[in-house]
Amino acid sequence: MDEYHNECIENVVGGDDYNQNLVNKWTSAIVERCLTQLVKLGRQYKFIVTCALMQKTGAGLHTANSCYWDTTMDGSCTVRWESRTMYCVVSVFAVAIV
Amino acid sequence: MSEVRQDKTVKRDKRTSKAPSEGSHVIKGKDTAGKTKDSLSNVSCIDEHHDGTTMAVTLENTYQMGPRKRFPAHAALEILKDVLKSYLQEEKYEVDWSRQMTKTLCEVIRARVKELMIRRYKLVVLVHIGQLAGQSMQISSRCLWDATFDTFATWSFKNSSLYGVASVYAVYYE
Numbered sequence: 001m002d003e004y005h006n007e008c009i010e011n012v013v014g015g016d017d018y019n020q021n022l023v024n025k026w027t028s029a030i031v032e033r034c035l036t037q038l039v040k041l042g043r044q045y046k047f048i049v050t051c052a053l054m055q056k057t058g059a060g061l062h063t064a065n066s067c068y069w070d071t072t073m074d075g076s077c078t079v080r081w082e083s084r085t086m087y088c089v090v091s092v093f094a095v096a097i098v
Numbered sequence: 099m100s101e102v103r104q105d106k107t108v109k110r111d112k113r114t115s116k117a118p119s120e121g122s123h124v125i126k127g128k129d130t131a132g133k134t135k136d137s138l139s140n141v142s143c144i145d146e147h148h149d150g151t152t153m154a155v156t157l158e159n160t161y162q163m164g165p166r167k168r169f170p171a172h173a174a175l176e177i178l179k180d181v182l183k184s185y186l187q188e189e190k191y192e193v194d195w196s197r198q199m200t201k202t203l204c205e206v207i208r209a210r211v212k213e214l215m216i217r218r219y220k221l222v223v224l225v226h227i228g229q230l231a232g233q234s235m236q237i238s239s240r241c242l243w244d245a246t247f248d249t250f251a252t253w254s255f256k257n258s259s260l261y262g263v264a265s266v267y268a269v270y271y272e
C-alpha cells in the first residue's frame with residue numbers, strides 16, 4: 001500500500017516546485033487518487049486520507065495522531081515525501097466496518 | 099467525498115479490544131543547500147495485528163440500524179477550540195517542546211472526546227503544530243464513509259510564532 005501512496009504523490013506533484021495557486025489542486029488530487037486506489041482493494045473498510053503539503057523554508061512541522069479503535073482490525077499508514085521545494089505527508093486511516 | 103452504504107439486515111455486536119494507538123512524524127526545519135537528490139520519501143506504518151494473545155470474539159446481533167445518539171460535531175469543535183487555545187496561547191515554537199506538545203494534545207483531545215461517551219464511535223485525532231516562518235501550507239483530507247452517521251471537526255489556531263491544526267474524525271462502528 002505504501003508504494004501506491006508514494007506513486008500517487010509522485011504522479012501528482014513529482015517534478016513541480018511549490019506553487020501557491022496549484023497547491024489546493026494538488027492536495028485534492030493526491031487525496032482523491034489515494035482514496036480511489038484504496039477502494040479498488042475491495043476490502044470492507046472506511047477510509048480517512050489526509051494530506052499536508054508544506055513549502056520548504058526551513059520551518060519545522062510536527063504531526064501526531066491518536067486513535068481510539070479496535071487494534072486488531074484497524075490500522076493506519078503514513079508516507080512522508082520530500083522534494084527540493086516542498087514536503088508532503090499523507091496519512092491513511094482504515095477503520096473496519098464489521 | 100462520501101459513500102452511501104447499503105443497509106445490512108443483520109447487525110452484529112462485538113466485544114472489541116479498543117485500545118489507543120499513536121504515531122507521530124517530524125519534519126525538522128533544516129538547511130537544504132547541497133541536496134543532490136530530487137525527492138525523498140519515508141514510510142512508516144503502525145501495525146498492531148501481530149498480537150497472538152487476543153482471542154477470537156464471537157459476534158452477536160444487535161439489530162440496531164444506526165447509532166442511538168449521533169456524534170455531536172459541534173461539541174467536538176468546542177473541545178478542539180478550548181484545548182488548542184489553552185495549551186498553545188502563550189507558547190513559542192521550540193523543536194522538542196513541539197514534538198511533545200503534539201502528542202500531548204492528541205491524547206488530551208482524545209480523552210475529552212471520549213468523555214462525551216458517544217457509544218459505538220471510533221475516533222481518529224490528528225494534530226499538526228508548525229513554526230510560522232513565512233511558508234505556505236495546505237492540509238486537506240477526504241473520507242470514504244457513511245455520511246449519515248460519520249462526521250468530523252477541525253480547528254486551527256495561530257499565535258505569533260506557531261500555528262496548530264487539530265482534527266477529530268468520528269466513525270460509526272456497526
